[in-house]
Amino acid sequence: MQNRSLSFWLFLTPVIMGLGIVVVIPFLYGLFYSFTDWNGITANAFIGFENYIKLFQESEFMDSIWFTVKFAVVTVILLNIMGLGLALLVTRNIKSGNLLRTVFFMPNLIGGLILGFIWQFIFISVFGDIAGLTGIEGLNGWLSTTNTGFWGLVILTAWQMAGYIMIIYIAYLENIPKELIEAAKIDGASSFQRFKNITFPLVAPAFTVSMFLTLSMAFKIYDQNLSLTNGGPFNSTQMVAMEIVRTAFSDNQMAYAQAKAVIFFLIVAVIALTQVYYNKKREVEM
Amino acid sequence: MKKNKEKRNLISIEILGLLLGLIWIAPFYLMIVNAFKTKRDIFSGVLGFPEEAVFSNFVEAFIDLAFLKSLFNSVLITGLSIAIIILFSSMAGYALARNKSKLSGIIFFIFVAAMLIPFQSVMIPLVSIFGQADMLNAGGLIFMYLGFGCSLSIFLYHGAMTGISKSMDEAAIIDGANRFQTFWYIIFPLLKPISVTVAILNVIWIWNDYLLPSLVLSESNATIPLKMFYFFGQYTKQWHLALAGLTIAILPVIIGYFFAQKQIINGVSEGAVK
Numbered sequence: 143m144q145n146r147s148l149s150f151w152l153f154l155t156p157v158i159m160g161l162g163i164v165v166v167i168p169f170l171y172g173l174f175y176s177f178t179d180w181n182g183i184t185a186n187a188f189i190g191f192e193n194y195i196k197l198f199q200e201s202e203f204m205d206s207i208w209f210t211v212k213f214a215v216v217t218v219i220l221l222n223i224m225g226l227g228l229a230l231l232v233t234r235n236i237k238s239g240n241l242l243r244t245v246f247f248m249p250n251l252i253g254g255l256i257l258g259f260i261w262q263f264i265f266i267s268v269f270g271d272i273a274g275l276t277g278i279e280g281l282n283g284w285l286s287t288t289n290t291g292f293w294g295l296v297i298l299t300a301w302q303m304a305g306y307i308m309i310i311y312i313a314y315l316e317n318i319p320k321e322l323i324e325a326a327k328i329d330g331a332s333s334f335q336r337f338k339n340i341t342f343p344l345v346a347p348a349f350t351v352s353m354f355l356t357l358s359m360a361f362k363i364y365d366q367n368l369s370l371t372n373g374g375p376f377n378s379t380q381m382v383a384m385e386i387v388r389t390a391f392s393d394n395q396m397a398y399a400q401a402k403a404v405i406f407f408l409i410v411a412v413i414a415l416t417q418v419y420y421n422k423k424r425e426v427e428m
Numbered sequence: 429m430k431k432n433k434e435k436r437n438l439i440s441i442e443i444l445g446l447l448l449g450l451i452w453i454a455p456f457y458l459m460i461v462n463a464f465k466t467k468r469d470i471f472s473g474v475l476g477f478p479e480e481a482v483f484s485n486f487v488e489a490f491i492d493l494a495f496l497k498s499l500f501n502s503v504l505i506t507g508l509s510i511a512i513i514i515l516f517s518s519m520a521g522y523a524l525a526r527n528k529s530k531l532s533g534i535i536f537f538i539f540v541a542a543m544l545i546p547f548q549s550v551m552i553p554l555v556s557i558f559g560q561a562d563m564l565n566a567g568g569l570i571f572m573y574l575g576f577g578c579s580l581s582i583f584l585y586h587g588a589m590t591g592i593s594k595s596m597d598e599a600a601i602i603d604g605a606n607r608f609q610t611f612w613y614i615i616f617p618l619l620k621p622i623s624v625t626v627a628i629l630n631v632i633w634i635w636n637d638y639l640l641p642s643l644v645l646s647e648s649n650a651t652i653p654l655k656m657f658y659f660f661g662q663y664t665k666q667w668h669l670a671l672a673g674l675t676i677a678i679l680p681v682i683i684g685y686f687f688a689q690k691q692i693i694n695g696v697s698e699g700a701v702k
Contacts, residue, residue, distance in 0.1 A: 164575025
């Protein structure tokens with residue numbers, strides 16, 4: 143099937159149109175309009191870097207970036223520990239292994255918006271009730287402070303995504319040759335030694351994959367943020383994705399929001415590419 | 429002796445697992461139990477069973493969610509999106525994998541690289557362009573899902589094509605089939621396992637997507653997540669109704685999961701490892 147052939151292009155036309163009209167053109171269009179005073183329909187003036195200078199001076203935007211970075215660091219670490227832990231648990235020879243996989247994975251199938259609403263109930267009513275029963279004051283008002291709001295989002299995300307990361311680790315765990323473990327057992331290696339010297343090095347590539355996924359997921363999170371805290375109190379739990387939507391559709395500052403969206407893209411792209419770069423390097427060393 | 433110790437170990441792991449499992453489903457338990465309570469019943473305690481199960485919460489939520497209509501919209505939009513993503517991505521994956529030229533390498537790279545672009549970075553111009561073309565409707569939304577869904581799908585199909593021998597195509601061409609017939613009758617059926625994976629991965633995000641429908645659809649054409657958002661805003665302080673609504677909204681997913689859990693988990697693991 144050569145480039146020149148008609149069928150080659152016929153097979154590609156639908157997806158080229160799809161990606162082109164939905165992603166590539168809007169992306170380039172947005173890049174251009176971020177340098178103007180565009181209001182979503184027309185642009186009157188080319189204003190250079192004005193939008194970009196403004197956004198770096200805006201504390202709300204910088205706060206949202208900082209909040210997102212903190213959230214990403216905590217969730218990436220937590221999700222990988224939990225994912226690997228759950229994977230090790232369900233791949234042991236236990237009777238409920240399959241049932242538990244099903245259970246741990248379940249939250250992933252339900253949208254972040256709906257899960258956020260459920261946890262809103264838990265953090266407000268259930269935590270409040272438990273505080274009343276046990277006298278632990280700290281459980282009251284979980285979504286009404288910045289700090290507890292942050293941990294609320296972390297708990298929700300960890301609960302939702304751990305099962306997904308678990309699946310990735312399981313896939314790699316199941317590829318470890320059984321003979322290797324058996325041989326180590328015969329040699330008298332303890333279960334901790336077996337984990338440290340055999341299992342862990344062999345699931346390391348899973349960490350690469352899941353770190354990529356968890357990082358990009360943590361940066362792009364929106365639905366959970368909207369339905370759990372709605373950014374409150376006083377926009378202090380507002381992540382970048384939500385900040386951009388607000389600037390665009392609540393404040394109607396299209397060009398300015400687009401400039402923020404370009405910065406957002408750069409952050410996500412730099413993180414992803416850095417990660418790919420380090421992986422490639424490590425693969426060469428191995 | 430050693431066997432016994434191992435057995436005891438396994439039992440304690442089993443118990444730990446079951447406890448964790450209970451913690452995992454606790455949010456769903458709390459949702460369902462309280463959806464059956466009255467407002468006053470919730471106020472007096474959220475952990476226990478309802479004094480008397482109230483079904484009217486569900487009836488009210490069902491009506492206010494316009495549930496059958498939202499379900500229909502969700503099924504229609506998700507179903508059509510998946511169908512065109514599968515058809516067009518598999519065609520593209522086939523064409524790109526069978527043509528080893530520089531140009532096809534570049535096209536493939538662009539599709540994969542596009543996965544780096546977060547939705548917010550194209551959102552505003554996208555809505556503007558589709559608005560001006562008068563395409564902010566279900567049809568436009570389905571087309572958008574093709575654009576956002578095709579990258580990963582082409583990537584997966586492209587990978588799967590390496591496992592299908594070229595002699596398959598050659599035999600079909602010698603027998604007089606054209607390219608499309610070769611693809612449709614010979615290659616596409618062989619891609620079935622990867623099509624299942626592609627379908628599952630795309631269903632999960634399209635079914636649950638909120639932001640894009642909220643920008644494109646009106647309330648009367650809302651999908652379940654979008655309708656749920658409006659519904660919840662209406663019942664903020666009335667948890668008995670809000671929770672009944674959430675329970676109803678989740679039900680189709682739980683039923684789907686019940687029937688296809690194995691395929692879903694395999695599909696996700698397939699997609700993650702590639």
